[in-house]
Amino acid sequence: MMASSYNAKEEDANHPGAANHAGVVKSKKPDNTAFKQQRLPAWQPILTAGTVLPAFFVIGLIFIPIGIGLYVTSNNIKEFEIDYTGANIDNPCYNCAKNFSWNSTAQCSCIVPFTLEQPFESNVFMYYGLSNFYQNHRRYVKSRDDSQLNGDRSALTSPSKECEPYRTGEGSPIAPCGAIANSLFNDTLQLYHIDSNGTFNEIPLVKKGIAWWTDKHVKFRNPGGNNNLTVAFQGTSKPVNWRKPVFELDPEDPENNGFINEDFIVWMRTAALPTFRKLYRIIQKKPSTTPTLPSGKYVLNVTYNYPVLSFDGRKRMILSTISWMGGKNPFLGIAYITVGSICFFLGVVLLIIHHKYDNRNNSADIPN
């Protein structure tokens, strides 16, 4: 970089007058500090048999119990999953799936019976699952306007360009805009328990509390507060695929309507992988000792609005209890056990190698 090797200061260095001016020649001796002399006190971990082998054994000994614990916990979690896509002819929803049309106003519903072999204790979580659904596609992910969803008025009337082609419809801005909102999952699922008498008892499904608090209270907000959404959303149009506008998502509960509708919020939190599940409802445990969902026969009543067959997608309904570690996830436990075992095994192998080669190079490590 330096274009010149000439430095006028150096021309001065030998100037006998220069030294006289300063009186005593300044010593250029570098400071004797630990930092400058690179003698900072330091901890020097060295990979020796004494440190590595115990580390492997310790990792093994910690991981295997954790893994077993996780596995057992995961196994205690009860989970039930049923596919109601209707891809096959023997599926109750086959007709609904086959006859689906965007334009029809008539709703098609189907009844899917199933049996729970074991009773589900405590709170039961009800999920819907989609497969082969690319909620993580870049164009899909970015097709939303967070300002609009946060209740920003200007964004409501002129949504972000990212929302294209679901930005405007019928001449007015779409609220909520974008592909994510447009593809909101809109099947309605109802659960019935068939008791010993053969009567259908509808199981109460709680639809609040399924979204994160931060999402519901910070990230998503209705324009102009929660009262009178009809006025607030005036001048906007509903997303193309929707049957009803956003302010009618839950007309009975103003705390769950518009942008802060929890089903909507859950959907807007895009999935990382093309196969995913989203929380749909919570079945609260009963105050009595009876299980939340006793074993027996059940019926899932599906209002079939959501087409997935065109892209070979699948829809599932999942019932699951949870534990301290979340939902059923045997993989984590198995992974822990595997890693722990491998570490332990490696420890043993390395120990053998160490002993075998120990005699060969018994010279001392360099003292540091």
Added chain:
Amino acid sequence: METQQECACDKLVREEERHVKANARDYNESFSYADNHIKTSKYNVLTFLPINLFEQFQRVANAYFLLLLILQLIPGISSLSWFTTIVPLVLVLVITAVKDATDDFFRYKSDQQVNNRQSQVLISGSLQNEKWMKIRVGDIIKLENNQFVAADILLLSSSEPYGLCYIETAELDGETNLKVRQALTITSDFGDISKLMDFDGEVICEPPNNKLDKFTGTLHLRDSKHPLDNENLLLRGCVLRNTEWCFGMVIFAGLQTKLMQNCGRTTFKRTSIDKLMNTLVLWIFAFLICMGVVLAIGNTLWESWTDRNFQVFLPWDDFQSSAVFSGFLTFWSYIIILNTVMPISLYVSVEVLRLGHSYFINWDQRMYHSQTNTAAEARTTTLNEELGQVEYVFSDKTGTLTQNIMVFKKCSINGQTYGDVYDEFKQKMEITEKTDCVDFSFNPLYDRGFKFYDGRLVEAIKLEDPAEQDFFRLLALCHTVMPEEKSEGHLVYQAQSPDEGALVTAARNFGFVFRTRTPETITLCELGRAVTYQLLAILDFNNVRKRMSVIVRNPQGQIKLYSKGADTIIFDLLDPSNEDLMYTTSEHLNGFAGEGLRTLALAYKDLDEDYFEVWMKKFISASTVIENREDQLAVLYEEIEQGLKLLGATAIEDKLQDGVPETIASLALADIKIWVLTGDKLETAMNIGYSCHMLRDDMNEVFVISGHTLLEVQQQLRSAKEQILGLSRVSSAGHVEKAEMFADGSVYEETIIAEYALVINGHSLAHAMEPQLEHVLLDLACLCKTVICCRVTPMQKAQVVELVKGHKRAVTLAIGDGANDVSMIKTAHIGVGISGQEGMQAVLASDYSFAQFRYLRRLLLVHGRWSYFRMCNFLWYFFYKNFAFTLVHFWYGFFCGFSAQTVYDQWFITLFNIVYTSLPVLAMGLFDQDVSDQNSLHYPSLYKPGQSKTSSSTNDGSYISDQQVFAVTIATSLVIVVNVQIGLDTHYWTVVNHFFVWGSLIVYFAILFAMQSDGMFGIFTSSFPFVGTARNCLSEKSVWLVILLTSVVCVVPGMAVSFLRVELFPTLTDKGPQEQSLRRVRRTSSHRSAYAFSHQQGYGELITSGKNMKMSTASSTGSPGRTPQSSTWIENMLKRKNAVSGVSDEITGAPAKTD
């Protein structure tokens, strides 16, 4: 600076001849010559930003990122927000700009300082103080003693007789000895202002150029022309010495001075790590393109098979008409996303590391020399890690290996040696610091710096033993030293070679004090009595004669010839009666030579008055002839120097710098080959070779190549090589084939166990460097443990370095102290200058400078090794973390429809490299030590190039469904893994490391929560969509379990592998190397002549002419030994000097230092 240089060159092109008129500013200004203002700074306040940015974007990396930024602004492609690129880019640009600005500011300051120096200028009839920058071409300026010359000026007159003045040219060529410049006779009496005012001469001369030793021009004065040459010119950068004042006329000013014209652009040296880095970056770029292509193809396929049907929920964009086009766009999107493999901060980080390493070199107390108050200095900050890979060291001798200080060590007088110290059992004792030295206080004029340990010699003197007395009388008389007695008894000798100084000083201490000289007398103080000798003739030294003599008449009226010279020469001239003494002395001389001392034999002769009269007449007539004067004089000298009587011999130690043999031994153990390249004589060079144990008597063979023709040299080289390879029996017929067969001697190199040494002189080297022989030379040289090249010119030094550099692909280091080493220092990969003694030239050209050769050991074995080690670890880790970071995206591409969706939060991408992970890796790169400095020095074989390691990255998927949670989990795992990994890679955990590693983790979480806080979301809704994710996801226990699992899974394999490596293939660092003792070899004596006398011809004449004596006016005539026309004499001498400098730049006006 560059621009200035260029514009100076432009002027040079236009200007074909320079016309300068004294005292005529108007006339001179019409040519618009440069004024004396210098500017080495590059920018000013206004131009800084545009010029600096322009320069920075010329770097490939910066330009690349600019391109990337542009790509990101295209909406169809943009997969990342613009800030992910612009934040790091701006950061990098700002850091570099700040560094450039400070550098430039310091240059500006030093320019200012120089420009504002005061100088006395003759303006309108009086001397006025002016700033340097105000001086114009044609001005007449006055210089005083010890002042810097302000511009290139023509010397007009001075305080000294004959318009002589003395200058020191240390800044220009590194020589500290004084040089003589002389004003033209016609101007030399311009001592007062009125004469100078009237001076209206015009100088017509060559245009500005960078040749320091050439100048041609003419002075037109009142219709007469006077030729001008370099001897009339004082160059900017010189210092006026021993001259009260002088006047001069400015010829070249400012940037057109020869000094500034010489400040050419220093070539930018690149290290092999630089090259490795560039290659790696290229490979990574290729890898990036490959990944992009794979993902683009994936995208095309996916779009046509899957996404076609998914359009219900995700319709195609308008422009996305075909899957192929979508793939094309995806390619660019992925280039943007995956650009994090391209290490943008790498270059900056490497710069920072190198700067840090340089500071550690500057700060190292163990490379500080307190005597000269010089600390080591890394003048270039870019070569540090190269110091860890040096294979060849090329060293200068004088001033580098030796101190250029000669010490009178021993002598042999009349068959008796003095100088050794014996204990009571007559055992020779080692002389150490503690040994008592002889007390010279009986002699009031003794030199306190002189040390001698053998008390017997003083006793002998005190007993007035005539042999001893004559011995020292000779030393006090036979020389060309000039005395300077500043105050009574405070004598300073101005010796033109350090050998002479040492001998005269020795005589002084032993009671034969050389006090004053006039052209025809020498006054000694012999044991307290003042004795004046009449100096009749000086029979000067030259390289053929290898001796000098003086003829003096002592107060008793006897005429004596005293002679000193090489033993072989003197022994031939001895009277046959001296034979016994000659044998004894010869034995002593061998002993001295065996100890690596430089020897001289001393002899005298009583001359008959009549004989001398006759000889003197012949001598005077021969002195005045013009043709063949030298030859005639030589014959006369020969005639009178016959039948000498031997007095004895002296042994002078050419003092090695401290710790040289140890350093060389330890570098040799580190497999660093040391070649000595010196301008000195073969004998001297070999002598030094022996005394620093580069040559040893137990070596199998020391090949001396000294052929004068190409054929001879070829023969010698071949036979030496064959001898080494054991192929000497091969018939001469097979020569050519053989030569070809072992053309690549490197195969054999490893198998040669025996130790050989090669000594080659300059003439032979010139032949050996011919294209057809250079391979033979190189192979032979590489088979030898030691290579010494003597009598080489600076150009040849550079050629030798070039040869090795070009053919061996090894890192070379050149170390030297003088101007003659500059070319070699510039040629080698690394140039080291010895600072603190000689001038600045070598230091200015060097990359590193320190005061003592022995610091080279610490520079290479400690700093170099650490730098290399740190840099390798740093690079490996840097690439590792970038790959780990980026490959996640590649993997994720298969799950998100190859849509170039990022896994992480955009802010994480922005900050990952520059905030979360940069400091710990920097701390490692700065502070890591695998082996302490003591051990590095103790086990030189630790110094071997490290192997490059390969990186592996492991990434797992996990089961978390929400994308933002997924992003935070992966990001957290990544930050933890990367920091744990650096923890494992760090060998030396200082406070700073702890602070940075833990700090990075804390900062990561702090920023994570801050950026995902409600507040940030409230302010910039669209930039921070991750609101609350961290809080929600990190409160999940399973997320932590996943993070723990991934961290362990990523770290354990690396740990196991490195453990296995340590166990199975231990390197020297891991296991204690076998104790390598630094061999200290005591050399037995061998029969070698060690004559050395670094003298130059011509000074005898200078003395007898009285030209250089200020007091000479008193007795300027009537002495028989002098030629009356002294001015012709000076011209002779100058002519001779020019002739010498014509042959090689090396000896230009450097009589004190033949090296």
